[in-house]
Amino acid sequence: MASENKNSPLLYLQLFAGMALFGSATPLSKIVGEGFPVFTASLMRMGLAALVLAPFVIPRLGELKKASASDWRAMAFIALFGMVGFTATMLFGMRLASGVVGATVMSMTPAVTALAAFLFLKESYNATKSTALALAVAGAITINIFNGGSGESGMAMVWGSLLVFAAVCFEAGYTLLAKTVSDALSALSISFAASVMAIPVFLLLALLFDPDGLTVSGANTGHWAALAFWGAITAGLAPVIWYTGVRQAPGALAAGFMAVMPVSALVGSYLLLDESFRGAHLAGFGLVFAGVLLMVREHMQGMKED
Template sequence: MKRQVDTTTYLMLFFGMVLFGSATPLSKLVTPHFPVFIAGSLRVLLAFLVLLPFIKLTRLRNYKGRDRWLLLGIALFGVLGFTALMLYGMKLVTGVTGSIVMSGTPAVTAAFSILFFKDALTWKKLVALLLAISGVLVLQWKGDPSGGTRPWLGVILIFAAVCCEAGYTLMGKALTKNFPPEEIAGLSALIAVGLFIPFASWQVPKLDLAKVSIRDWLALTAYGLVTMGLGSVLWYKGLARVEGTIAASFMGVMPVSALLLSYLLLGEKFRWLHMAGFALVFCGVLLMISVHRDMARKMK
């Protein structure tokens, strides 16, 4: 019986990361026919519906002033900022390029933690950050031959989204000391819906429903329900059952998932330049996994 529980937990962590990784290629499928803020608002609303059962009304009064500001920060930067920048960026680059840039999230999070929270700078963190930067630069070497309009601008926007995601992680880390992560994700999604509405209303005239196919609606539904909603539930449920060293080992699944699904869902052409960039960034991910393992061991 114990073995079955362990297997279930590992599957939760694995598929949670797979679903998080699928967000990058799915965002590429969503952008052609949905205006960015309309797609973003629907994504967050769908995710909120999945996370709603994890919100306890009786616990809301426990969120004090600082907690509420952190929730607002997560909603503003980690949800609204991340989603909008990601969608605008993915309009300009290929899914593979977007996946590789997003793979640098652990290294950027570590850099933010060092800059703003005075975390110790270790050689592993420094090398991971340098590898992430090198991987992105490789994509721009002689231009990314896989196409995309203004790819350099798309890379900048997606990197800005990575910075927002890093902010989400660090602000969320401060809140999870007192509140469940699923509840934090649900409440921040609810707040973000309100933040999205004014921008989405402005873009309503740009939405041409006649051009939106069933495939587009399915992609948008998956982008909200599956990647942000179900992905969060699986990851956080699994995270609560294992040690940090085990959870850290699954971080490497997300960039691999994003890359492979970009080839499968988007039908993008394989190029060795992509592999070179991905290899550099993924080595950085492996170093950050090692850092998380070391931290988890020290906390025992």
């Protein structure tokens, strides 16, 4: 039964949907960062995520009560990397970089995650997996390579790109950390616990470093709408979908699907930030999904052999 679950179309749908929703966080981060102080926005994001997850988690609090010390340690690191680190570096980075540049840097997520899986989880590698990852990364870079007209200064763009790359590293870290938590804990419980643990951290950071404390007077309706989706969906719903899939999938398969994230980020930049669409990006879309399909095929083949 476990093998069937790991080879289910639902698994691939979960991985795809989770990354597509995570990708939307890139353009949304730019909108939110323009309307709110960084740590105040992050605090509200975690609060919204916890509120969305609470009705589903409260009936199963017994899971968390039975969590081991190692589980709590892993969830604390998920909160540190995936909630605090990822959210803050993405917000600061997207204040400086354009949506297209942010998506370009996010395209490195599959490679960074696959490398981390190989180095820290000792997962096997072969030529097919390497080719699939290369296609996915090459496609994601291709669709973002033309980024003219963004208007950001050169050094601001460099610093923004470095901060977004830091977010990529945090993303890879907490994706792999999710695989270390006991199977007795559901994705809902993990996401809820990590969100709650991040709230006091962001509250302290907001009081210490945000201008004028928890001020939100500069936000308009668009900023609030972006914050609501960013918190409830990309921080509340998306981690549950992604964690549910990634805990059943090898790190390399998860890394292949992570190429969907920069594609989603780029499309969101077109739609939400009015950045220019270029025909050359179509070739990149083909490469990205060719890489994802090749990784899925390799995974299915491996399941048959097992």
